[in-house]
Amino acid sequence: MNKKIIVLFRNDLRLDDHPALWHAANTGAILPLYIQNDQLPEQDSAQHFWTYYSLQNLQITFSNYDMQLILQKGDVISQVLQLALDTQADAVYFNERFSETERSEDEHLANILRANDIEVKAFYGDTLFDVTSIRNQQNKPYAIFTSFYKRCLQELARKPLGRPANMQAFPMNVSSLALEQLQLLNGNWYNKFHNYWRPGMDGALDQWELFIEGGLYDYKDKRDYLTKETISKMSPFIAAGNISIRFLWTTCQELIEVEDNAAFGQQVESFLRQLIWREFSIYQLLSYPSFSTISLRxxxxxxxxxxxxxxxxxxxxxxxxxxxxxxxxxxxxxxxxxxxxxxxxxxxxxxxxxxxxxxxxxxxxxxxxxxxxxxxxxxxxxxxxxxxxxxxxxxxxxxxxxxxxxxxxxxxxxxxxxxxxxxxxxxxxxxxxxxxxxxxxxxxxxxxxxxxxxxxxxxxxxxxxxxxxxxxxxxxxxxxxxxxx
Ligand SMILES: Cc1cc2nc3c(=O)[nH]c(=O)nc-3n(C[C@H](O)[C@H](O)[C@H](O)COP(=O)(O)OP(=O)(O)OC[C@H]3O[C@@H](n4cnc5c(N)ncnc54)[C@H](O)[C@@H]3O)c2cc1C
Missing domain, CATH: 1.10.579.10 (DNA Cyclobutane Dipyrimidine Photolyase, subunit A, domain 3)
Incomplete structure (x- = not known):
């Protein structure tokens, strides 16, 4: 019998190269779930704008597959457990996160689900490399970016998984909140962001194409100039997981091969180096959990x-x-x-x-x-x-x-x-x-x-x-x- 698997969406609001979704879709029937944690202190941050419209985009995309993204609000652990019990789900899959609070929440969730005989699988969804395995000769985390960078270049970046070929939904009616009920958009501050951004998977691809057809060619030389449009502006899409970092990496590698031009290669490598700065920051957060609150020196x-x-x-x-x-x-x-x-x-x-x-x-x-x-x-x-x-x-x-x-x-x-x-x-x-x-x-x-x-x-x-x-x-x-x- 097909397994019934709940797939949690958090800062990975996409369908392509979403390891938890991909493995779930290849194993059984799925129920995609997003829960807005209302216990977090930052309830009116700019990111809520991004989350709202990314979810809207994700909802529409799932509906094209006759599937519904279930939206809930409240305490994440109790809600996932309740839904898993109500639907008699066999498993819950999610992609790993990196901050101390997120990791402890995920660990707690996994323990509670397993205690209820529900299988839990966590996947690496957000990095190019398995950064936890990258250590120096003394088996300690690298302290210097350049050494970390050189070491990463010796590793093979993970290949993107693409979008699952077939997705089958749970044969069950599960009630969902309407997007507005998540109360993500309080106040008028957010309205102006529409003038500059189109959050979600479709906006991410458009922005990426714009960059690789234009800015990428001058990225290394001009990225510091404030009015030259040579930077990618991909960061909000990456933060919400609207697009996979491995997809960006692989596309750049392919472009280097196709163009076969040393000068162009240097511009692209400079961009890839920035993606490794991002890996390095995740690496440091994992190595030093108090990284975001305490001076390391x-x-x-x-x-x-x-x-x-x-x-x-x-x-x-x-x-x-x-x-x-x-x-x-x-x-x-x-x-x-x-x-x-x-x-x-x-x-x-x-x-x-x-x-x-x-x-x-x-x-x-x-x-x-x-x-x-x-x-x-x-x-x-x-x-x-x-x-x-x-x-x-x-x-x-x-x-x-x-x-x-x-x-x-x-x-x-x-x-x-x-x-x-x-x-x-x-x-x-x-x-x-x-x-x-x-x-x-x-x-x-x-x-x-x-x-x-x-x-x-x-x-x-x-x-x-x-x-x-x-x-x-x-x-x-x-x-x-x-x-x-
Ligand atoms: C004080 C300070 C705070 C910052 N806070 C954030 C933050 O909260 N979120 C965030 O994504 N970036 C942060 N950055 C890093 C950097 O400024 C942004 O990633 C970058 O400006 C995003 O624009 P872009 O997508 O056009 O970058 P591009 O130059 O096009 O780079 C492509 C991608 O590489 C990564 N990247 C680029 N520069 C850096 C960097 N210095 N460190 C780590 N990754 C990098 C990002 O994912 C970025 O989207 C911060 C930098 C500083 C100095």
Missing amino acids: SNFQHFEWEPNSLHLVAWKKGQTGYPLVDAGMRELWETGYMHNRVRMVVASFLVKHLLQPWQEGYSWFEHTLLDFNAANNAMGWQWVSGTGIDSAPYFRIFNPSLQGEKFDLDGTYIKKWVPELANLPSKYINAPHTAPAAILEQAHITLGDTYPLPIVDHKTARARALKRYNAIKKATGTEDKKVLD
Whole structure:
């Protein structure tokens, strides 16, 4: 007899290369299930927008196969168990997740189901490699990205599984909530995201095609420039699992082979390297479960931060008086996304110029980023803050004005997101407070009124940050002690 298998969908909202779905479809009849966990603290994050429309897309796609995606809300463990018992399911399949909370929830769920004689199978759905098996010669996790990267290149990436050829539904009526009843979209903040994104599997494929026909060809050379459309903008699709990372990897490998052109190969390899940064962040989250909350370098436990709610709010609202920082923070609020180069600049500014703990930035990004995921976000913040294992040294303090001059050549990016500076000549766009009074007047700018004066002076803030850093170096006598050696 065919097995009856419940397949859980979480951050893998797709049908293609979904190992749990693929194996379930090849083993028996399936019941696809999504449960909105209402116990989570972040109930109004930008990601809810993405989840809502990804689920809508998934529902429609399943209905093309005469199948229904069951939606529920509440405590995940009790709901899965209840549904499995009610439907007399033989098994529950899901893809593994990586954060400590998610892993402990999955373990708990598996124990309870097994105690009720229900089979449980977990699959690797979200990485290119089996990262848990990647260890250095001392059988420890790699601490340096380059070594991890070289090691990954010796491994064979998993091949994507494609979409199951046949899917057969449970012959049973199971009631489902309507998508609206998940109450994912509270408030108006989300509406504007429609101007920039089309979440779900179909949107993911369109975005991917756009990138491989355009940006990929210049990716290595131009990815840092803020107005050149050379980056993929695949991150929100990847975070929700609308598209499989192995599919992206394999497509790129095939393109390298077909084009057989060394210059093109270099551009693509640079993109593939970014996908391995993502693997590295998952690897670190698995190796150090407190990665998203605690500085990995233990000497930072003695660092004297300077919590200041006014500065924090100015940063969040894009009102710091540093145009590139403000442009990035406003782009984030408007679109749920920010360019990687600007993420580094705004993060460095928060942690080093303003001396706010990086965890404050992590939380704001968790709330506002459509592509938020614990692994990448923790790695980003710990890298910039100098607190991570393989991170930028603390004393590398970005000068926001110089970063703007370098990567937003004529100020187009700033003018787009900080429109009150639109009439300022490009020469002053990164530092309006240095513009002569007549020029400011001509540009209709009154500093301190229509646009803020810098909330800290760059040179003073830089010197202050370095002094604080030297203090922990003196106190601990080391720069690179790690919490979890
Ligand atoms: C402070 C900070 C916080 C960040 N938080 C997140 C986050 O929550 N979620 C997130 O996906 N990325 C995060 N990043 C990494 C990076 O900024 C984004 O992945 C990238 O900007 C997404 O845009 P893209 O898809 O166009 O990237 P592309 O340049 O086109 O890269 C393709 C893919 O590679 C991966 N990737 C690229 N850069 C990185 C990186 N530095 N680290 C890990 N993976 C990478 C992503 O999956 C990305 O979608 C953060 C970076 C910083 C500095």
